[in-house]
Amino acid sequence: MNPQCARCGKIVYPTEKVSCLDKNWHKGCFHCEVCKMTLNMKNYKGYDKKPYCNAHYPKTSFTIVADTPENLRLRQQSELQSQIPKPGCVL
Ligand SMILES: [Zn+2]
Ligand SMILES: [Zn+2]
Known part of the structure; x- marks a missing residue:
């Protein structure tokens, strides 16, 4: 019985499997949540x-x-400063 991919829910076969974070992923599905860059065991x-x-x-x-x-x-300092209108914000 092959496991399901944690990303797409399809069956993951051993040749394309990445086992990380207690889950199984297709190599192509194991990518960054934000930029979708494909990751591997070494750089994730x-x-x-x-x-x-x-x-x-x-x-x-x-x-x-x-x-x-x-x-x-x-924090108190930055709160005081935030009450002063910033010249850069005037359009
Ligand atoms: Zn997948
Ligand atoms: Zn990223």
């Missing part, structure tokens, strides 16, 4: 059981901001 990045290329791998470190005193100070 797995996130949330989905393959991504190096450029589009969600970098969670950007969303996790620790509330250190320094970060709080920086």
Whole structure:
């Protein structure tokens, strides 16, 4: 019994199978979620059981901001600055 492709749902035969992220994929179906660049076992990045290329791998470190005193100070500063109209935005 051959497994189904995690992307297209069709049967994956051993010759075209890529087994990654606890799933099976056609070689052609194993591509980046964002840019569709075809990936392989060596260059893929797995996130949330989905393959991504190096450029589009969600970098969670950007969303996790620790509330250190320094970060709080920086945030207050940027909030103050955002109240000032930016000259570049005037059309
Ligand atoms: Zn497929
Ligand atoms: Zn990509």
